[in-house]
Amino acid sequence: MNFQLTKEQEFVRKMVREFAINEVEPIAAEIDVEHRFPVETVEKMAKYGLLGVPFPKEYGGAGGDQISYAITVEELSRVCGSTGVICSAHTSLCGWPIYNWGTEEQKQKYLPDVFSGRKLGAFGLTEPNAGTDAAGQQTKAVDMGDHWLINGAKVFITNGGYADLFVVMAMTDKSKGTKGGISAFIIEKEDEGFSIGKTEDKMGICASSTTELIMVNCKIPKDRIMGKVGDGFKIAMSTLDGGRIGIASQALGIAQGAFDATVTYMKSRKQFGKKLSQMQALQFDIAEMRTRIEASRLLIYKAADMKEKHLPYGPYSAMAKLYAAETAMYVTTKAVQLHGGYGYTKDYPVERMMRDAKITEIYEGTSEVQKIVIAASVFGK
């Protein structure tokens, strides 16, 4: 047992924190208000290797590990939850499934562009009538002999409007449902019959792009299927297991950012002749916030370390996400409260952080779904 970060991981934190403070924080409030996807930040993240952290160099990755990746998303999210999820969705939901499930040809073709950030990635599972209940997929892929023909629509796709590559699930055999009826495909944004639909107007993470994907007689080559026909559900579930580490890290970062802002505020804000930081009732809030943040961090690093070591980490990433997301909501709500009226205004970042925190309890599996996953690890499915 060793709770020390490695030298590499320490340097990753130092680097991403400097990057986040100089490049991300100054525009975080502005891109939130304008609902503007920060294309310039994505380019900078690409330049410094932030979009391929936990992948080997032979495919163009940075050669890092899963904890370094968690730290990267945490530090970005500490100042901007939108920027954190851009990195997380790209890395966990597009980079990872291609790396883990793709053929050697697919890996050679796509990964250098994905890991270097030349191409941004997204993932399409959710449909209007199939969120958690993936078996309700209505998007269909039909084998036309020399190509696949895909018809259907996906919703709530993170990075949708700016991604170049999409890992998309579609039903190939309705009768088999989640037991071999779903397949995973790589779709390029230029593919015939593929388009981006409505962009969602969201409560938080307003600078991230959340869109519909529309496939009308979308024609893609035969070699775009990932794994075998019918592997889709397995691919999607294993991808989400890893994605939860990214979202848990996003939640952790948001919580840490709100915590840090609150500590600074409490040291300067005076009421009744003393600083808020000198009032014991409020100190107790800070103690509770800090403890939950630290507990979240330990759960996340444990899940990430298990993934790194190829141990069965599914329930652990679910516990990490469940706890970190609830912590993000708890901490940001307290942070707003401790800021008083100022916390409710856009003059202070905690208002944005509280709106950003809420989504972490919902996407990549709601907190309820995490509990299903965790309970299944206890009682069996």
Added chain:
Amino acid sequence: MALKIIVCAKQVPDTNEIKIDPIKKTLIREGVPSILNHDDSNALEEALKIKDIYPDTYITVVTMGPPQAKDMLIECMAKGADAGVLASDRALGGSDTWATSNALAAAIQKIGDFDIIFAGRQAIDGDTAQVGPQIAEKLNIPQVTYVEEFELDKNMKDITVKRALEDGYEIIKLQTPCMLTTIKELNVPRYMSISGIFDSCKKDIPTWGAKELNVDVEKEVGLDASPTNVYRSFTPAGKGKGIMIEADSEREAAQMLLINLKSKHVI
């Protein structure tokens, strides 16, 4: 012909976090993060910009300091430098600028051929701006200090620099090999890259002591060989509180200010 560049860098306490011991009047180093000296990061950046254009350029960063200065060398390599060298030895401790430049000049001679040496103008802890120029003198090469613009000719030999002065600038042409000391106006330093971090942590960083540097521990380096010593350091007493003038109107306030200044014979 591949260029060989040497960058002189120093690990310094982060001045944003600095505290002075109120009794001993010395820096409290415990708990204060160490950073790459600001001007030195500009020196490294200019070398890296050359390497961006000529990728076979080989950059060696050299520093003198305690063993933990290796972390700063890792940071420099994670930004793109090829190698780092640490001059570290108890016998080098307490060196003033003269002794430090002896050690660094010896380290540079041991590294071997070079075309350009970039060094930061000065370190934020000592603020002397002497070490770079002294190294140049000891290596017997031309030097330009306070470089704010740099241009290397395609012949890889001729250099044109703009040298900042207090009230203007000079344009100076010189040839390699040479020493240039850099200021922050020269460039914007890059970050480490993630892949650079994982590569550089694996690299071996040679540590050279007085023996490897072939310097005389009695006459050239260390506290005893240093011709200058810190006699005393102190924290200047804070200035007294200013006088706040309160008046009903701006006009009245201005009058009161004038009376005050005149009574003190300031105007």
